[in-house]
Amino acid sequence: MKFTVAIDGPAAAGKGTISRAVAARFGFEHLDTGLLYRAVGMKGGDPVLSARSLVPADLARDDLRSLAAGQAASQVAALPEVRSALTAFQRDFARRDGGAVLDGRDIGTVICPDAEVKLFVTASAEIRARRRWLELGGEAAFETYDEVLAQVRERDDRDMNRSDAPLRPAVDAVMVDTSDMSIEDAVAFAVATVSARL
Ligand code: DC
Numbered sequence: 001m002k003f004t005v006a007i008d009g010p011a012a013a014g015k016g017t018i019s020r021a022v023a024a025r026f027g028f029e030h031l032d033t034g035l036l037y038r039a040v041g042m043k044g045g046d047p048v049l050s051a052r053s054l055v056p057a058d059l060a061r062d063d064l065r066s067l068a069a070g071q072a073a074s075q076v077a078a079l080p081e082v083r084s085a086l087t088a089f090q091r092d093f094a095r096r097d098g099g100a101v102l103d104g105r106d107i108g109t110v111i112c113p114d115a116e117v118k119l120f121v122t123a124s125a126e127i128r129a130r131r132r133w134l135e136l137g138g139e140a141a142f143e144t145y146d147e148v149l150a151q152v153r154e155r156d157d158r159d160m161n162r163s164d165a166p167l168r169p170a171v172d173a174v175m176v177d178t179s180d181m182s183i184e185d186a187v188a189f190a191v192a193t194v195s196a197r198l
Helices: 016-027 035-041 047-052 056-061 067-076 082-094 107-111 125-135 143-160 183-197
Strands: 006-009 029-032 100-106 117-122 174-177
Touching: 006 016, 006 082, 006 107, 016 029, 016 100, 016 117, 016 183, 029 035, 029 082, 035 047, 035 056, 035 067, 035 082, 047 082, 082 100, 082 107, 100 107, 107 117, 117 183, 125 143, 174 183
Parallel strands: 006 100, 006 117, 029 100, 117 174
Antiparallel strands: none
């Protein structure tokens, strides 16, 4: 069976948690597409060549979740040749047998416009920055909350305003605003949406 769940939205809106939970619930494979761009950003050198020569070990680096990797990813992700080098891998993953969940920025709009389910997960910039700051260690974190908020805004701005595959909801995406939702409620909503289409 081929069944694709596309989950898009800005940084730290809850896409990752929702995607992993949906994949586990239905036995689908999950691809965090942000990791591809993070790996290209952290590999250094010419980003287009890096994207064309990405290998599994590049995705296993332990610094891919850092703020620096997020910023580097957002910069290389604005290059059309980087995006096109990563397209076939994502599309193949999406149509694998047994079902797939992909989370990112352009899954429902560009990578899988025919996905069976499209969710656009969002939350206010302040709430997303607070979640990311707490993930980084809160008061013990190297960055202050204000620095994290500035980076979230900068990344939103770059991701939404680039000319190639900008971050925006597909016209047929189901919107999920997690600002005032518990993660359990957000997951339950996503699971119910997928169940209804299966
Ligand atoms: O989801 P994330 O924070 O790991 O993504 C890091 C950056 O990669 C994000 O700021 C924009 C880019 N990205 C993208 O352009 N398209 C995707 N499908 C996933 C991520």
